[in-house]
Amino acid sequence: xxxxxxxVTLDKLIALCKRRGFVYQSxxxxxxxxxxxxxGPLGTLLKQNIKNAWTSSVRGFGxxxxxxxxxxxxxxxxxxxxxxxxxxDPMVDCLxxxxxxxxxxxxxxxxxxxxxxxxxxxxxxxxxxxxxxxxASSESTSIAYLRPxxxxxxFINFKNVLATSRVSIPFGIAQIGKAFRNEITxxxxxxxxxxxxxxxxxWFCKGETTSHFFDAWKEARINFFYGLxxxxxxxxxxxxxxxxLAHYSTACVDVEYEFPFGWxxxxxxxxxxxxxxxxxxxxxxxxxxxxxxxxxxxYLPHVVECSVGVDRLFLTLLFDSYAEDIVEGETRVVLKLAxxxxxxxxxxxxxxxxxxxxxxxIFKNIRAKTGLELxxxxxxxxxxxxxxxxxxxxPLCFTYDFDSDNDHCVTVRNRDxxxxxxIAFDSIESYLLDxxxxxxxx
Ligand code: GAP
Numbered sequence: 001x002x003x004x005x006x007x008v009t010l011d012k013l014i015a016l017c018k019r020r021g022f023v024y025q026s027x028x029x030x031x032x033x034x035x036x037x038x039x040g041p042l043g044t045l046l047k048q049n050i051k052n053a054w055t056s057s058v059r060g061f062g063x064x065x066x067x068x069x070x071x072x073x074x075x076x077x078x079x080x081x082x083x084x085x086x087x088x089d090p091m092v093d094c095l096x097x098x099x100x101x102x103x104x105x106x107x108x109x110x111x112x113x114x115x116x117x118x119x120x121x122x123x124x125x126x127x128x129x130x131x132x133x134x135x136a137s138s139e140s141t142s143i144a145y146l147r148p149x150x151x152x153x154x155f156i157n158f159k160n161v162l163a164t165s166r167v168s169i170p171f172g173i174a175q176i177g178k179a180f181r182n183e184i185t186x187x188x189x190x191x192x193x194x195x196x197x198x199x200x201x202x203w204f205c206k207g208e209t210t211s212h213f214f215d216a217w218k219e220a221r222i223n224f225f226y227g228l229x230x231x232x233x234x235x236x237x238x239x240x241x242x243x244x245l246a247h248y249s250t251a252c253v254d255v256e257y258e259f260p261f262g263w264x265x266x267x268x269x270x271x272x273x274x275x276x277x278x279x280x281x282x283x284x285x286x287x288x289x290x291x292x293x294x295x296x297x298x299y300l301p302h303v304v305e306c307s308v309g310v311d312r313l314f315l316t317l318l319f320d321s322y323a324e325d326i327v328e329g330e331t332r333v334v335l336k337l338a339x340x341x342x343x344x345x346x347x348x349x350x351x352x353x354x355x356x357x358x359x360x361x362i363f364k365n366i367r368a369k370t371g372l373e374l375x376x377x378x379x380x381x382x383x384x385x386x387x388x389x390x391x392x393x394x395p396l397c398f399t400y401d402f403d404s405d406n407d408h409c410v411t412v413r414n415r416d417x418x419x420x421x422x423i424a425f426d427s428i429e430s431y432l433l434d435x436x437x438x439x440x441x442x
Pocket of ligand 1: 148149150151181183190191192193194196198200265266267268305307308309310311312313
């Protein structure tokens with residue numbers, strides 16, 4: 001095997017995602033919906049593995065309970081959170097070709113990249129929330145918004161969770177769920193979408209401990225990305241300058257990844273102070289404070305938030321794990337995903353149809369015993385079957401060949417090294433589980 005690496009491009013990833021059933025353009029047969037994507041069978045599995053890894057990592061930090069809030073929120077929530085007033089992006093139009101841009105995405109001293117004419121409108125602020133109306137009434141009380149972040153449903157339920165769970169300050173509430181933003185220019189595939197999923201943890205603590213927890217979360221989060229196998233030289237922490245801070249945050253650090261289109265935010269870690277609980281207390285008129293048994297005083301907890309997009313992390317993992325090398329004179333595409341993330345953990349091949357029944361019995365037995373996502377494949381040459389599995393990141397392939405009836409062994413082939421060795425039928429399960437365990441410990 002040659003270790004030659006070929007640069008990954010967005011176009012190669014998009015093609016691979018479609019070819020292998022990871023991601024499709026949404027409503028493709030109707031011309032597609034810009035910034036909206038559907039996840040196919042393998043994409044769904046990869047997403048689920050990402051979510052599982054995230055959940056166990058944030059729950060490993062301390063007392064963390066899970067939450068699943070509604071997607072729709074009444075206007076009052078988004079007024080209190082500041083999103084109605086502040087959740088804007090600057091927008092500008094080309095007066096000649098009518099193309100619309102995010103003003104901070106282009107140089108307004110230059111001509112329109114689409115038509116070459118320099119004739120811009122003034123910059124306007126565009127609110128990115130999707131607004132809708134509940135029921136048939138046209139009153140303002142029936143206005144609702146699709147949530148632009150999952151966090152607010154946690155804040156407005158803070159007291160409910162505290163009262164009904166066996167947790168006390170400091171503790172976290174974690175949520176994975178959809179968020180919606182009417183991005184002016186969705187782009188770079190899963191990087192900037194209009195409908196996406198977030199994984200957010202709100203860590204509630206006393207004000208004087210926030211800096212300590214802010215630092216502890218920064219460390220935990222960067223270690224999470226290392227643990228997924230992401231190249232260490234491609235991830236960094238970048239503190240926000242004061243003029244970059246979102247309306248709710250006192251301090252913020254981005255975890256950035258070096259995409260082919262530059263260093264970009266992968267996750268935001270924010271010191272939100274007690275901004276959110278203060279706002280919701282004032283706007284709802286409900287007391288959201290907590291009583292401190294030590295000081296005998298009520299206080300509003302502060303919050304450290306870590307927020308990462310499932311889809312953006314999905315894209316990052318594809319970029320980071322994609323490789324091309326030469327195997328037996330042919331270029332192969334391989335996703336070197338950590339085995340714990342790989343959608344399919346192992347594939348089982350009979351060398352020819354003659355070995356079909358024996359290998360299918362082994363495959364079904366291992367699948368029933370382990371509950372893992374495994375594939376059985378008998379179509380095409382062995383080389384083609386290996387390539388198919390390499391492209392989707394399957395760590396191990398087991399082949400039942402002409403000798404297997406006699407020696408009761410199969411050949412196991414490693415995705416990354418392409419090395420092959422023979423192992424006994426009754427070692428397959430432990431070999432597979434050990435490979436997965438080793439990757440979980442990275
Ligand atoms: N609650 C804080 C919050 O929402 P954010 O920086 O706006 O902060 C957090 O978003 C994360 O959500 C980002 O770091 C990114 O991973 C993901 N994200 C945000 N907008 C996105 C979009 N349009 N498409 C895909 N992912 C997005």
